Amino acid sequence: MHIPDGYLSPQTCIAGFAVAVPTLALAARRVRTVVRTRHVPTLALFSAMCFLVMMFNIPIPDGTTAHAVGGGIIAIILGPWAAMIAVTVALAFQALLFGDGGVLAFGVNVVNMAIALPLVAYGLYKLISGSSALSSPRRILGAALGGYVGLNVSALLTGIELGIQPGLFHDASGAPLYSPYSLGQAIPAMLLAHLVVAGFAEGALSGGVLAYLQRANQPLLKLNHPDVPVDHERTTRKVRPIAVAGIAVGIMALLTPIGLLAPGGAFGEDAPADLDLGKVNLQAIPEGLNKYNGFWHNALFDGYDFGGDAHPWLGYLVSAVVGIAVVGLVVFLVGKLIARFTRHDVEAGVAR
């Protein structure tokens, strides 16, 4: 995610500094009033720590590893303002010592990783943890989700900054002067990797470190949570994963009628005759599309609908519920089968 020099126009880089410098000045003032003379060693040690956190390889279940930035967990321990300075110093090390991220692009990198990430991660953490006790699992969830969303917001910003380049800066022949990919190409490319891999690594690190500190070093957590009680009365019931999964699926099913709002459709989704051929550089409808269109007529809910489009949103809901039930049943049966075969294997192994 570190943008090197050369990918962004100097104008964009200057805009990055214009945002980063005042924000850092504000952060420096906030930190100075809170921790007074202690700020120099505290920030120094946590900046060094922040640099090391970026070096940690987080193990992923498929046998590979990914990196985290660590801005979220530092924000939870030190507060977002101190985290901004710590991550900025770590980024300065990377840019000057290791050529990781550009010098002109430093301001933009600071905005993405040192300002947006800690702010978003900390905001979400506060929102989710609410008034819960310091040792509450809600705080772990808040830290993990904060890390995940914070890193993805950071990646989204990077995608936007790279994506605006070809439209704004190109030569007379239309050739882009800097990063060549448009918003529609840069944003998905950045977000895909972060939504699928790096976000989880960041979330796992934030949540994992918070859980560890809850167990082993609560005084450290107390630094930025002076008024939060360590332990409430244990009145909350344990949340079962199946309940969380059920609620999440239920909400998604209820939201399916949003599909009605989406303009247009996928390429040639409805009738091939409705295709706007000029828009996609075609002279005729592709032969295969014409041939196989309407190949299958026996759908139960054709077009997520029944009863001749009288109640479209009801059609969406019923389709969602039936779809979820069918998929759930298939997954359940496959799971049962796998469990049966593996148990058989284990028993056979024991017998041998």
Added chain:
Amino acid sequence: MTELIDRPTTSTPEWLLRAEPGLCPCGCIGKRHKGSFVEKTLRGGASVLRQVVFSDDTATRGGLLQRVDPRVKVLTMVGLLLAAGFVHSSLVLVGLYALTLAAAAASGLPLGFFVKRVWLFVPIFTGIVVLPATLSIVTAGHVVIPLWTWDGTVEGITSQGLATAARLVLRVAVSISIVVLVTLTTPWSRLLAGLRGLGVPKMFILVIGMAYRYLFHLLTVVMDMYEARKARTIGKQKHDKAARGFVAATAGVTIGKAHQLAEEVHQAMTARGFRGDAKTLDAPKLSLRDGVCLLTAAAIAFAALFVDGLLV
């Protein structure tokens, strides 16, 4: 690299000088790496030490850029980076790159190493990333190498796409060369003094300087924990919940130690009279050599922009 190892003055071992390509060496773009997380982290730590030890080696040699005042070097760096940013012509960028090679040679940096250090990471990756942008489906324009036809329209590599790719890769290489030239010829403490001389707030300089000092201490703490983990693991490292728990606990312990150390350092500083403000020695005066360097850099920047204006 080999000529470097043959030199009796250089003590950096070969295994410390190995490197892997990638957009940023930290690999935080969501790329997945095969291999054990323990090994990877240990190798990462070694690579940090390797680069720092090597920079220290080259920064203390006698060469052209080593003798220039760090303030002048930082100013020159920013000026030349801006010039490289505004240049549109690939030819001018090639010229600027040749100048960075000449500067590296004059500063006693082994050229083979310098070229490898610059190209191995970002420019090669940039070349791969920018490949699809040479196609007409991304960068519309005049097709020079037709590859396929899509319903009558010829699609392939466009002249605009090629120009963009060449420009981007060259600009990235020139920019990195300029930064690497400065960092390899300036000891870290002098670079910080240069930044301070140019008006970066004292608090940031203090924090950066101290962070650098304690970075290696904390790095040793982390490496010790990982080595201990490696030593007591028989067989392959599993990437399961326990492994993630170990990483989180290592990070948590290090954060705890960093905090404790910060408290102790603060007490030691207070005991020695620290009251939140630091006094620095006056910056040394600029010499004639620094003036010549600044003027040469300004001339190069303006010449690059002027020639670029003629060519484009």
